[in-house]
Amino acid sequence: MLIHEKIAAQLPSWRERVTRLARDYGEIVIGEVTIAQVYGGMREVRSLVTDVSFVDPETGIKLRGLSVPEVLKKLPRPRGAKTPYVGGLFYLLLVGEIPSRAEAETVEAEWARRAEVPDHVFKMLKAMPRETPAMTLLSQAVLALQGGSVFARMYQEGMKKDAYWEAALEDALDLTAKLPLLAAFIYRMKYFGETKKLRSNPRQDYGTNFARLMGVPDRKSYAELARLFFILHSDHESGNASAHATHLVGSTLSDAYYAFSGGLNALAGPLHGLATQEAVKWLLSVLDTFGGVPGRDELYKFAWDTLNDGRVIPGYGHAVLRVPDPRFIAQLEFARARFPDDDLLRLAGLVYEVVPQVLKEQGKAKNPAPNVDAISGTLQYHYGVREFDFYTVLFGVGRALGVTANLVWARALGQPIERPKSLTTAMLEEAAKT
Numbered sequence: 001m002l003i004h005e006k007i008a009a010q011l012p013s014w015r016e017r018v019t020r021l022a023r024d025y026g027e028i029v030i031g032e033v034t035i036a037q038v039y040g041g042m043r044e045v046r047s048l049v050t051d052v053s054f055v056d057p058e059t060g061i062k063l064r065g066l067s068v069p070e071v072l073k074k075l076p077r078p079r080g081a082k083t084p085y086v087g088g089l090f091y092l093l094l095v096g097e098i099p100s101r102a103e104a105e106t107v108e109a110e111w112a113r114r115a116e117v118p119d120h121v122f123k124m125l126k127a128m129p130r131e132t133p134a135m136t137l138l139s140q141a142v143l144a145l146q147g148g149s150v151f152a153r154m155y156q157e158g159m160k161k162d163a164y165w166e167a168a169l170e171d172a173l174d175l176t177a178k179l180p181l182l183a184a185f186i187y188r189m190k191y192f193g194e195t196k197k198l199r200s201n202p203r204q205d206y207g208t209n210f211a212r213l214m215g216v217p218d219r220k221s222y223a224e225l226a227r228l229f230f231i232l233h234s235d236h237e238s239g240n241a242s243a244h245a246t247h248l249v250g251s252t253l254s255d256a257y258y259a260f261s262g263g264l265n266a267l268a269g270p271l272h273g274l275a276t277q278e279a280v281k282w283l284l285s286v287l288d289t290f291g292g293v294p295g296r297d298e299l300y301k302f303a304w305d306t307l308n309d310g311r312v313i314p315g316y317g318h319a320v321l322r323v324p325d326p327r328f329i330a331q332l333e334f335a336r337a338r339f340p341d342d343d344l345l346r347l348a349g350l351v352y353e354v355v356p357q358v359l360k361e362q363g364k365a366k367n368p369a370p371n372v373d374a375i376s377g378t379l380q381y382h383y384g385v386r387e388f389d390f391y392t393v394l395f396g397v398g399r400a401l402g403v404t405a406n407l408v409w410a411r412a413l414g415q416p417i418e419r420p421k422s423l424t425t426a427m428l429e430e431a432a433k434t
């Protein structure tokens with residue numbers, strides 16, 4: 001397999017770099033931890049390492065060193081399409097190089113041959129009560145696939161440590177291959193009561209398949225969005241909750257299914273993946289209040305009313321970023337090029353002009369600019385995907401690409417089980433005296 005060969009060729013030099021750092025420079029201090037950080041969700045504690053992506057506060061996510069505009073420009077596209085192959089993005093995350101069109105297509109071909117979902121998974125999903133949250137269904141479906149883990153089987157058979165990453169790569173490809181179909185099945189079953197088994201079409205790329213399986217009216221254009229969406233949501237370095245949860249579970253040598261199910265459970269939390277739906281709800285409440293897109297002054301007052309009510313403006317602010325999120329900009333540009341007159345989009349654009357000023361005047365948010373969630377739902381809404389709690393499932397499908405690429409490299413570089421040290425309150429009080 002191409003990706004396998006490409007990673008294998010790089011491994012000796014990566015292992016040498018990492019071994020050398022840990023062995024010869026292990027005592028070098030790269031940060032300190034304060035009591036405020038211990039109580040404050042470990043913000044800014046520098047304790048993780050990944051080469052797959054890095055969030056630069058001033059420019060946003062860099063995927064293998066490339067900015068969002070660079071990634072979107074350089075990755076190969078399906079013929080006649082405007083947005084790149086998702087397979088090309090997965091290649092980039094795994095291998096660290098922009099693939100040629102043929103290389104991107106080899107990943108798409110790998111996915112095509114691994115896309116089939118076993119019957120028991122559909123049966124399990126169908127047996128769940130209709131009101132089961134979409135994220136619960138997705139996480140369960142991922143766990144239901146765990147019995148097929150190559151890593152788990154080979155580990156039982158006594159696989160050597162050097163080979164862990166190859167088994168992890170098999171699982172990463174198998175799992176990501178099945179996710180679009182699983183997500184679409186959950187969508188149709190949960191919201192429309194359709195339980196017919198779905199099949200992937202091996203002649204269609206990841207995004208085109210997904211658009212067809214979802215059954216949205218404008219499939220061609222939605223396929224463009226699906227590719228963009230999955231690419232933009234793939235990775236945001238290692239410290240965010242879904243990536244970190246996946247990494248932590250994987251560090252015990254649990255396989256990719258166990259690990260990613262854990263990551264999805266983190267993504268399901270209101271403080272993580274839920275902001276997309278909150279942002280759309282807020283935009284719709286503006287449209288509802290004013291009977292359409294309001295004027296600038298009306299919006300300014302509405303935003304202040306939200307803050308004065310003690311609520312946040314969803315989609316704005318970020319723990320790390322200090323500029324408008326390039327993932328927001330990419331989706332705004334995508335939408336403006338295709339449906340500039342859509343009311344929700346026009347409103348999202350106006351909010352982008354007005355809300356940063358409001359947040360600056362309030363003076364609390366460290367970053368008054370929009371994050372990706374300020375716009376993602378607006379695009380889904382336009383294409384008819386209006387079941388808000390499904391947006392986190394879409395996020396999960398994209399996020400799988402980043403976290404499984406990280407799992408492969410964590411196993412390749414022999415990263416150990418994670419085990420930070422905890423202290424007691426009395427110990428911190430004692431430290432505070434000194």
Ligand SMILES: CC(C)(COP(=O)(O)OP(=O)(O)OC[C@H]1O[C@@H](n2cnc3c(N)ncnc32)[C@H](O)[C@@H]1OP(=O)(O)O)[C@@H](O)C(=O)NCCC(=O)NCCS
Nearest residue numbers: 275311312313314315316317318319364365366367371373
């Ligand atoms: C993303 C978010 C959770 C980051 O949190 P954070 O790192 O603690 O952000 P900050 O350090 O800038 O927060 C400082 C203060 O500004 C407030 N603030 C930040 N973003 C805000 C927003 N969009 N609207 C109102 N107030 C905001 C915080 O609530 C906090 O107030 P407090 O001191 O009363 O607790 C936060 O900006 C937020 O709640 N945004 C809205 C929800 C959202 O878009 N989430 C998606 C994240 S990708």
